[in-house]
Amino acid sequence: MLLPAPLDLSxxxxxxxxxxxxxxxxxxxxxTLGARLVRLRQLPxxxxxxxxxxxxxxxxxFRIEPADALRRERLAKDEVLYEAVTTHAGLRLLRQEPWEAxxxxxxxxxxxxxxxxxxxxxxxxxxxxxxxxxxHAFPSAAVLARxxxxxxxxxxxxxxxxxxxxxxxxxxxxxxxxxxxRGASWAEARETLLRLxxxxxxxxxxxALFALDVDEAFPIDRWxxxxxxxxxxxxxxxxxxxxxxxxxxRWGADAGLAQQFLFHAARSDARRKA
DNA sequence: GACCAGGCCGAGC
DNA sequence: GCTCGGCATGGT
Numbered sequence: 001m002l003l004p005a006p007l008d009l010s011x012x013x014x015x016x017x018x019x020x021x022x023x024x025x026x027x028x029x030x031x032t033l034g035a036r037l038v039r040l041r042q043l044p045x046x047x048x049x050x051x052x053x054x055x056x057x058x059x060x061x062f063r064i065e066p067a068d069a070l071r072r073e074r075l076a077k078d079e080v081l082y083e084a085v086t087t088h089a090g091l092r093l094l095r096q097e098p099w100e101a102x103x104x105x106x107x108x109x110x111x112x113x114x115x116x117x118x119x120x121x122x123x124x125x126x127x128x129x130x131x132x133x134x135x136h137a138f139p140s141a142a143v144l145a146r147x148x149x150x151x152x153x154x155x156x157x158x159x160x161x162x163x164x165x166x167x168x169x170x171x172x173x174x175x176x177x178x179x180x181x182r183g184a185s186w187a188e189a190r191e192t193l194l195r196l197x198x199x200x201x202x203x204x205x206x207x208a209l210f211a212l213d214v215d216e217a218f219p220i221d222r223w224x225x226x227x228x229x230x231x232x233x234x235x236x237x238x239x240x241x242x243x244x245x246x247x248x249x250r251w252g253a254d255a256g257l258a259q260q261f262l263f264h265a266a267r268s269d270a271r272r273k274a
Numbered sequence: 275g276a277c278c279a280g281g282c283c284g285a286g287c
Numbered sequence: 288g289c290t291c292g293g294c295a296t297g298g299t
Contacts, residue, residue: 016280105280112279115297158295163282200282221280263280 001055005046007062008090013040015264016113017094017210019104019120020138030135033057034097037131046090062092071215071254075261078251080231084261091264093257094210098178099171100138101211102196105203106164107157115156122155141171163198170196182212189214201240209256218247218255227266 009029013021021031028041038052050058059065076085103123107116120138127143128136144152145168152161170176176196181189189212193204202221208214218224220240228246229238251258 106282108279109281110279110294111281111296112298115279118297153295156296159293160282160295198282202281206280219280222278223280267280 001050001058002043003048003050003055003058003062003064005043006090007046007048007064007092008088009040009042009048011088011090011264012062012092012094015091015267017260018096019107019113019117020100020124022121032131032135032137033061035129035131035137037133037135061095063095064092068093068257071257074254075251075258078258081258081261084265088261088264091260093260095213096211097138098181098207098211099141101207102167102171102178102193102199103138103144103164105206105210106167106196106198107160108206109160109198109200109203119156126151126155141168144168145172160198167196167198178207178212181208184212184214186214186217189217209259215256216248216253218244218251218259220244221263223263223266224259227262231262 013029013031018031021029024030024039026041028039030037030039032038033053036052036057038050038058041049043049053061072085072089075081078085100120104116104120107119123144124136124138125134127139127147129139130136144164147165147168149161149165152164157164171178176192181192184192186208189208190201190204193199193207194201199207202219205214205217205219209217209219220243225238225240225243228243229235232246247255247258
């Protein structure tokens with residue numbers, strides 16, 4: 001099955017939104033959506049060949065939908081974002097499973113993308129059901145709620161181990177219903193997610209944006225703080241509150257996608273200079 | 275051996 | 288309400 005260009009797998013799957021896609025010997029991205037093994041291959045023209053999932057499933061995951069096209073048209077009118085939006089047209093916001101996104105971004109605090117990926121794969125290998133060929137589904141909250149803290153530490157979570165276990169317990173018991181938050185307001189999503197141990201404002205906004213369709217959520221991490229400061233404020237030191245107000249005012253309901261372009265550009269620059 | 279990584283938590287004002 | 292130190296781990 002074919003997904004049309006532009007769809008940039010590297011930028012979308014390997015850029016700090018999702019943490020569990022791996023590349024096989026031929027460079028194709030292999031991962032799971034639900035209990036299905038999915039394989040995605042980037043084609044020369046910018047399209048993608050896919051096996052293991054139906055078109056509808058992938059269009060949902062990559063948010064290939066009219067509302068997204070309209071967001072890009074609006075953002076392209078922003079003189080600062082115009083270049084990023086047009087040259088990285090294949091960068092997608094993902095619509096991930098809320099629980100896996102929660103664990104991924106809980107793990108992301110004071111951590112780097114490479115290690116987060118390693119931890120997420122270790123969690124799946126140790127606690128997730130095998131689908132085939134050593135590819136595992138991501139373990140449910142109920143399963144992780146029963147894991148030993150020492151076991152979670154050993155998988156690389158370090159001091160985050162008790163946060164993850166306690167968050168898994170709240171979700172498994174239904175005290176926090178992640179799926180019910182899809183499409184909620186930013187304020188409601190944030191208020192609810194902040195009840196989870198290890199989840200602060202930045203992690204909550206990542207979950208909201210990358211899994212819950214909260215399109216105006218604007219996660220502010222070290223990269224975004226730096227990028228917004230340098231691009232829009234002449235390098236002046238900024239507080240997250242100022243940046244949030246700025247993003248809301250400038251991009252409104254499209255702030256989440258704007259954030260993803262800023263984040264991608266900032267990290268690409270850093271890699272070029274490194 | 276510092277410093278950094280998609281920050282959060284708890285203590286002390 | 289705000290600021291600040293500590294934090295597991297692995298890579299530069």
